[in-house]
Amino acid sequence: MSNRSNTTRHVILGNGPAGVVAAEQIRKQRPHDSIVMVGSEPEPPYSRMAIPYLLIGRVDESGTYLRKDPEHFKKQNIEEVRAFAKKLDTANKVVHLDNGQQLSYDKLLIATGARPISPPIPGVNLPGVHPCWTLENAREIIELAKPGSRVLQMGAGFIGCIIMEALALRGVKLTVVEMGNRMVPRMMTEGAGSMIRDWCIHKGVNVYCSTKVEAIEEGNPLRVRLSNGETLECDLIISATGVKPNLDFLEGSGLEVDQGLLVDDHMQTNVPDVYAAGDVAQVRDFSTGQKTVNMIQPAAADDARIAAQNMMGLGTRTLGSLAMNVLDTLGLIAASFGQWWGAEGGDSVELKNTDGFTYLRLEFKDDVLIGATSLGLTDHVGVMRGLIQGKIRLGEWKHHLLKDPTRLMEAYLACAQSQSTWKLPSNSLQH
Secondary structure, X not given: OOOOOOOOEEXXXXXXXXXXXXXHHHHHHOOOOEEEEEEOOOOOOEOHHHHHHHHOOOXXXXXXXXXXXXXXXXXXXXXXXXXXXEEXXXXXXXXXXXXXXXXXXXXXXXXXXXXXXXXXXXXXXXXXXXXXXXXXXXXXXXHHOOOOOEEEEEOOOHHHHHHHHHHHHOOOEEEEEOOOOOOOOOOOOHHHHHHHHHHHHHOOOEEEOOOOEEEEEOOOOEEEEEOXXXXXXXXXXXXXXXXXXXXXXXXXXXXXXXXXXXXXXXXEOOOOOEEEOHHHEEEEEOOOOOEEEOOOHHHHHHHHHHHHHHHOOOOOOOOOEOOEEXXXXXXXXXXXXXXXXXXXOOEEEEEEEOOXXXXXXXXXXXXXXXXXXXXXXXXXXXXXXXXXXXXOEOOOHHHHHHHOHHHXXXXXXXXXXXXXXXXXXXHHHOO
16 A cells, blocks of 8 residues: 555636646645645636636536546545635645635645625616626526517626627627726727727617716616716626625634735745635736736636645746636637737837728837737737747847837747747648
């Protein structure tokens, strides 16, 4: 028999993509360690990013599950617990759950994700007003979002645009209200975000930017008062006004919290043996070096792998979290990478075809590409990421790109091969 006296007890709070990746990574390398994964929803671990596909009927609920085999975690000897974390006692290494259970740990990963922000609007808690974040929310929306229904969506950020597409495909009469002066204001330049708004209007969605919902009035239908003076009648209202990390249970734990849970390059918090990954973690940004919360699924999975390696004592470091967004809005593909908003003293070039709905903007610091935004130009996506992540020095190619930013592939082939350890995704070479 193998000696198991050196086994470690890992507790993972959260069973979204970050929690699942970390649990599986540990199990792969530590077959005898104890792993407990805590999830707060009744369903098996699932991807929130798959909810829009559920709304349009492309998948059923099981199609959102992260692992298709119902026995997957049991076979992996990963214990699943359904409960909320209520309190963390770091001094005694114990997590208190809302079901009365107490979980002791040697290593703890906090991957509790985020939850929707309820905007301070009169009537926001009325029946008929729903976030679109959980499978339970999705079931409620499917009941109400019938073809021809009048639906108003508050918010046109990244998640909002994904939900919006699903709603439009359900055949509803859709109005989107966004406080910012453009759509997806936290991932797109003004030029690109304005073009996405025009595209949505072109596709039959009513879009109001620089507009707030001032009040929601009870009735059947609901009445919505807007800051532009209009009042709309609605059968369903979707609240997509942003999310915030689930960190309330950490009060009194001694963990350092800013916008998220602060971690070092090993994904460890200020308390030894406590790590964080995913939407709760505030990680060093690849571009700026500042600590930031980067709420995207690829970043969550990367963070989780690094956290898992360090929970096993392997000393792996993150290269930093890269802002990386790819969005399909009613068939228009948008992407932004790195420091897409630019840098003080940097150079930029912008190419815009409003009739053809194509857009490309590149941001430079010295002769390095640090950020990029594109619309309707999918050929360049892998190249932009490769140049930014590789911090490739472009030399004279910077001047060529300032004249014609579409020559990104040539610049990559000329400059990147000898300088970068990053590999360009093979499908990015296809034209």
